[in-house]
Amino acid sequence: MIRYSFRCSLLALALAASAPxxxxxxxxxxxxxxxxxxxxxxxxxxxxxxxxxxxxxxxxxxxxxxxxxxxxxxxxxxxxxxxxxxxxxxxxxxxxxxxxxxxxxxxxxxxxxxxxxxAGRLKPLAPLPARPWPQGDTPVPALQAAAEAKLDRAALDAAVSAAFDEQNVGGYPDTRAIVVVQGGAIVAERYAPGFNQSTRMLGWSATKSIMGTLVGLLVDDGVLKLDEPAPVPEWKGAGDPRGAITLRQLLTMSSGLTFVESYKPGNDSIKMLFEAGDMGALAAALPLEHAPGTFWSYSSGTTNILSRIVFEATGGTLEGMTRFAQTRLFEPAGMRSALIEPDESGVLVGSSYGYATARDWARYGLLHLNHGEAGGKRLLSQQWLDFAVTPTPASPRPSYGAQLWLNRAEAGGEGRKVLQDVATDAFMAMGHNHQIVAVIPSQDAVIVRLGWTPEGQKFDWNKYLSQIAAALAPAAPAAK
Structure with missing residues (x-):
């Protein structure tokens, strides 16, 4: 078991004193x-x-x-x-x-x-060995044949093409990758010119979901506790009301901390991502605006506080945190291209800077679809997975769980689902420039779209994903 630590790296301090x-x-x-x-x-x-x-x-x-x-x-x-x-x-x-x-x-x-x-001793993960999908890239003929027999091939190809052809005007690679998995097989895959199976692509805020999973691994290990005060040193002072904030509240964006998410100069988001060498410390220093657990507010700062908690729980070094992500999540899930870029303090920027190939983003979705199992081994408990997709009570809409977006309808109708025409049981990792990893359990499917939709333009998530989902095998009938 990993021992929790708030120590600093003596080596880093020594170098800081001597280097320019x-x-x-x-x-x-x-x-x-x-x-x-x-x-x-x-x-x-x-x-x-x-x-x-x-x-x-x-x-x-x-x-x-x-x-x-x-x-x-x-x-x-x-x-x-x-x-x-x-x-x-x-x-x-x-x-x-x-x-x-x-x-x-x-x-x-x-x-x-x-x-x-x-990062001196860290090395990238070795390339995927020649193994069957999803632990490798070799197709499994029986899975492929079974999946093909159930879907509408013409409709699926047309839906994937529309997400490229209607967006990539004048040669601009807006939609850059789509991977669709159903029944355990890749049933559609396409890339814009200049991109391929080996191209790592930025998930932006879809990275939050991966960071949430790293927290989940530590909760499953017993290192972190959901309902105990979050281990944040800035909040330990006598009488500090932030000391009551729990890990659960951080994960569900209901900490009550002040954080201005809009991306304008002077706002918290800009100061954190582009001025601070220690992003989690900047976010942790902000005051409470609401009582913990009473108010939902989307906050990249909250996720970077979680990142710093994972950093300290895995040894307090960039090397320790990166190795934890590699050995406990990326490698066993087959996500060998995946990485999360760090800030200067060595903490992985869990709010924003996750990179992986489109297939590896799909493998992340498959980990959730397959009940936390990959390569025949359980990586995450069912208890954690259930918590991650449970709507947070602090939100006025049932659209957010624990670092994952939910496609739940409001009581009494379908009116305000995130993806209006996609199944209600879907949940998503989503990011800027319209990145999405959508998991649809009722259709045994994962849909990944990665791209670079510029400011002022739109990628219609509901339109394109619902067309893809409609072409797949329909949802299995509920058991009687």
Missing amino acids: VLAAAPPITSADDLGTAVSAQLACAGIFVANRTEADVLRDDVHALAPFTRTVALSVDRKAGTVTASAPGTPTRTALYRPAVGCTLTTGDVPLKALKTQ
Whole structure:
């Protein structure tokens, strides 16, 4: 069992005292400031983690992201593993790439040498061995044949094509990957030009669901307790009302903590993701706005507090947290491409920066669909899985569980489901730019859509996913 620890790394402190310090990141006061910061982070990962060309990343990710990124230029130093983003009249920002953990936006809080040392002994997971799907990529003929016999092939192909052809106008790769699994077999798979089975893609806030799963592993281990005060050192002072916040309340976005999620300069979300070297500490320092457990509010800060709890519970180092994610979740689930990028403190940014291939995102969905089992082994308890998809009482709608979105209807009708025309038992990991991993237990199906829908445009989740779901084998009749 992993011992809970709040210790700091003496090695990191020693290096911080002796190594040169980066220039402190300037505060983000304008959209242009935000543009260089987000561009450095995303471009670094696009080039080094996803292994795409600098030109493609600049054109299709950076310049397409938002109006305030259209003048950004990139400088890539492959030897140093850095990407620097610049724009007229705006301070430059730099992100550092480290194999096995991806990219980190530098703020000056930690010296460059210490950042490199944090991940010094970590290695990426080995490629998938030649095994049957889903532990490998080899199709299983019997599963394929059984699945094909039940679905409407023409309708499924048309539905998948529509999600690409209606979105990818003028050659822009908006929808970049779709993988559909039913009956244990991949029944549809398509990629935009420049992307393939090996391309790691950003899940944005779909990463929250993975971080929730890492918390679940520690709860199953008995290391963390759902209904005890969350182990956050900033809340331990006498009389601090935040000391009553439980892990359950953090997981269900009902902690009551202040956090402004909207992405505008000066808001908590921007300060956390693009100015702070320790994102969880920034979020944990915020005051209570509501009594714990009484108010639901979507908060990336809450997830990064959870990330820091996992960090401390797995040894208090980037190496310990990454190895925990690799050995307890990614490798046994077959998700060998998966990684979550860390902040400068070494904590994985569970709110936002998870990368994996489309097939590995599907494998994550399959872990839930298959009742927490993968490769013939149980990874998660049924008790945890049931909790993760139970609507939080603090929310006025039954649409959120524990770091997962739910497709539950409100009492009395279908009116406010997240996906209006998809089965009510569906639940989803969802992220910015319209990333989605939808699990539909009643159809024994997982649907993954990854893409880069720019600001001001829309990907109609309900339209495209419901068309795909309708082409699959229908839901099995309920047992009498």
